[in-house]
Amino acid sequence: MTDWLEIHRGHAPLLVAFPxxxxxxxxxxxxFRSPWLARRDADWWVDRLYGFARDLGATTVRTSITRSVIDVNRDPSGASLYPGQATTELCPTTTFDGEALYVGEGxxxxxxxxxxxxxxxxxxxxxxxxxxxxxxxxVNVVLFDAHSIRSxxxxxxxxxxxxxxxGTNGGPTCDQALAEAVAAICADSGCSHVLNGRFRGGWTTRHYGQPTKGIHAIQMELAIRGYADEPVEPTPANWPTxxxxxxxxxxxxxxxxILKTCIAFAQNDKTQED
Structure with missing residues (x-):
């Protein structure tokens, strides 16, 4: 652990990342033009939401540096993860809504x-x-990249x-059976869900996911409304809740x-390269 990087070491075949x-x-x-604006697009309270993960034996890695300083889930080369679609950069210059973060160019x-x-x-x-x-x-480990965003x-x-x-980047970052098992839990919950929709997995999922080598990476992007109230228009007076x-x-x-299923999958699946 450093003053900004938090690592908890568990022994189950699961690593949960909080970027x-x-x-x-x-x-x-x-x-920054505004400290509040620079923090507004955080994945609010996600590390607290997954507070149970350590009790399951999961390892967790979290940075306390805000994504507006540097987004550790972007390609370090600066290449877009979603070509042709609106997104933010490695060192964002705008908010999700397109507002300038810096007085100058950034x-x-x-x-x-x-x-x-x-x-x-x-x-x-x-x-x-x-x-x-x-x-x-x-033999196998699951990397679970934990996120949330306004609805x-x-x-x-x-x-x-x-x-x-x-998100599994369309499939290659984890075994299909794991993706289907996670999707089935979401479907059984009665909540809406999608596999590889708008958010298909960021750089972390794409970079580390090598199922034939025993690392299965999956991203979960939650709509914040599932665990916190969302104002129609976030302001310094009402956001975050x-x-x-x-x-x-x-x-x-x-x-x-879902995380128990990830652990069970890793413990039971035996496929990897020789």
Whole structure:
């Protein structure tokens, strides 16, 4: 653990990553137009929602640096994960809604590289190290990338987002049986869900998912309405809404079943390259 990188080591064949729950604007807070705006698009309370994961034996990796400083779930080269669709950059210059984050143009190439070296690289070094540790005792490991987003963001998607958005980049990042098992739990919950819809998995899922080598990566993007109230128009006065464990309990129960299924899959599946 450092002052910004939190690692909890479990022994089950499951690593849960939290790339977007951070609130720390680090040494660049004064460059943003508004600290609130720079934090607004966080995956609010997701690490608390998955607080049960450690009790299941999962390893967790979390950065406290906000995604507006550097998004550790973007391609470090700067290439878009969703060509032709609205998205945000490795070091975002706008919010999800398209509002400017900086008074000026934002970080230059040298500053982006500094942020990559300072925060992006250590975060992913930690994930790689923990996956290697777990693979030392398990034939298969599941990397579960945990996210959430507001239910309605017209710039990014039409209408209301499904409650559960499962991403495997169209299939190659994990065994199909695992994706189908997670989707079945979501379907049985009675909540809306989609597999490889608008959110198909970010750089973490795509980079680490190598099922033939024993690493099965899956992203879960939740609509925030499932565990917290969402105002029609977020403002500093009403956003974020406080975390309420009782409000979140039904969704947490479904997610518990999903993570248990991930662990069972890893323990039972034996397919990998020789």
């Amino acid at each position: 977007h729950t951070g609130m720390d604007l680090a040494d660049v807070e004064g460059e 970080p230059n190439e040298a500053e982006v590289m500094r942020r990559r070296e300072r925060w992006f690289a250590p975060y992913h070094a930690a994930i790689a190290e923990e996956l290697a540790r777990l693979r030392g005792t398990h 309605r963001i017209p710039r990014l998607f039409d209408g209301e987002l499904p409650q559960f958005n499962i 406080p975390y309420d464990a009782d409000r979140a309990a039904p969704l947490a129960a479904i997610l518990t079943e």
